[in-house]
Amino acid sequence: MLIHVVKSKIHRVKVTGADLNYIGSITIDEDLLDAANIVEGEKVQIVNNNNGERLETYAIPGPRGSGEITLNGAAARKVAPGDILILITYGMMTREEALKFKPSLVFPNKDNLLK
16 A cells, blocks of 8 residues: 655745746746755645645746745635745655655745755
8 A cells, every 4th residue: 555645845935926827836946846856747735824725736947046936827816925835745655665764854044045
């Protein structure tokens, strides 16, 4: 049997933009994607600490070192610039694999940059 386990987490990033007219997804600074081991197109769960919203979309890379966190498409209605988010991805693995697995946890600074 496979179980879902936290693969990576970007903890407490600030929304820098919301673009309703974009096709969809979340744009994440590529430095943060790399640090969290998230690949382009990977499903991301978004938890909004400001309003309690939870949603899923997929990651697209933003410019390195920009601190960009932009919700695109319909997801833009679930956030406001300045909201604080937690971004989580999950992997499927056996219980034995899960017991040995260590997720990638990223804690950016107040500007969404790596410390």
